[in-house]
Amino acid sequence: MRSAELSTFFEQLESELSSIPNELRRLFHGRGRCWEGLEQITADWLQGQLVVQVFKQPEAQFIDALRQGLIDFSQSAVWEKQQGKTIVLQHRYQEGAPAEVVIGDLNSSPVVVENGIRYQLDVGRNQNFGLFLDMRYGRDWVKERSKDKKVLNLFSYTCGFSLAAIAGGAKQVVNLDMAKASLNKGRQNHRLNEHDTSKVSFLAHDLFKSWGKLKKFGPYDLIIIDPPSFQKGSFALTKDYQKILRRLPDMLTEKGLVLACVNSPSVSEQFLIDSMKEQAPQIEYQYRLDNPPEFKDINSQASLKAMVFALNK
Template identity: 45%
Template sequence: MTISDIQKHLEENSKDLSTEFKRLFHGRGELYKGWKHLSVDSIDDILSVALYFEEENEVELIEMLKSFVASSRHKTIVLQRRYIKGSPSELIVGELADDLFVVENGMKIKLNLLSNLNSGYFPDMKNGREFVKANSKDKSVLNLFSYTCAFSVAAMLGGAYKVFNIDMSKSALSTGRTNHHLNDIDTKSVSFFSYNILKSFSSIKRKGPYDLIIIDPPTFQKGSFEATKDYRKLINKLEQIASEDCTLLACLNSPDLEAEFIKELIKELAPSFMFIKRLENVEEFQSEDEERSLKNLVFQRSKIIV
């Protein structure tokens, strides 16, 4: 695929754009030979571009993006070079508002496109948030590894009567509060706790039981969580904090761990939870190998009849 081909791809995928977020080019799905290091997103009138390793034709790529923007709804280009230490972001064209947010199915999420870390928004989780919104009515929701609390916003918009957000990062939780306010949500029924989840089980248990539990951990975060060994610790405690008819959304974004990894843990350590389905991934995040992409698995607790 040439840079000219990428421009044609962007133009084709831009025909139905609105103010809502849309991924225009998902190289990381490895469907486009030679471009697995490139992603391009449309965020209202912003084109957000990420390079995951150095592109030898970067100058030509940037010129193509400028040409594309000149004839599209976009006014701004932000480029993040993820291959450089600190993952610096650069404003190539236009300007950014201070109070920037992304829109997803009408829900607003605060965005920091010039952050040298994550922007505060994970677009591939869109279908997971839709599931939570559709299954939160009158429920007590536990949102583990909540980060900026987008799941919590979805739960409250879906009618949850209370939500408990747990994350080690106080700054992420602070952004989480902002996300609720952006959506005109009264936070008197929403809690934000800066806990180390693996070391705070007794505190989490006291606030239960929970009717809907979301587990969306990082694959690996030094000193905090390592999926291959720490997911087991969470599942081992699951039945102690879950209501009798609890729904579980267990998320896994490791390319090296398949869905069976979670299914086997549940079968062994929380057998009252039955596997229901795997949520489909967002269409524009299609991958050559779905087992290497995001895995959102739904389980339902049921009473075991002896």
């Protein structure tokens, strides 16, 4: 991380903030390694709040220059035009990922919009604020294909895919995640969008002990698998993903679709293609979804891989 490159960071912030729609967006993605000297910094616009995250401890000089640059940025014309209110600097390299409010007053539970869907976030208390912005096209894809469909959302977190599916006209969505608090946030977000929650199930279960229960809700027209790379005691991507894939043929309707995702930089798209071919050969690879342009990565295999498969019975 180099202080001399911060001028580039602020130039990109100004350019992106002046051109985005009235939605939340990532404005700067240094972790894609396309900006030399800025590889460990990101910036997200939460419709009035700017959240800047630093992932690796830099020299004190860098943090001081970044902090002063953010203060100066709050005086810019684009900040005023976009009605900016708060700037938060989150130190992800420190234990607990503490959030420092640089400008304004933190709104820790803002309501934001993406593609017509409202989400209430949780800012400043956790490493993540409740919605992974690189999955924007994935949520759009689900919304466009959910009309009158039955959807299974595995590792659902705060149920972003579920919100997209119901907004797209799904007749039923089943969300499964071990974290009850995340599912509760998903339920709140469905209510925030005035969705019919009688169409949505929230199962706080261990996936690998729940296949019988999930099968009773099925079969499904669309299954979404978006697991963490590693979850202590419950999931290791390269070891456990195959256990899920081999169950899919019995869970899908004829011509059912699977959106299988991996967001580990050390695992390529070929892992999913080969694993599906080995575990469920009747489910065939179709294509990989593009990532949003703001998440450009110097190595496409290191970024989010959202892969579409279809059952061919």
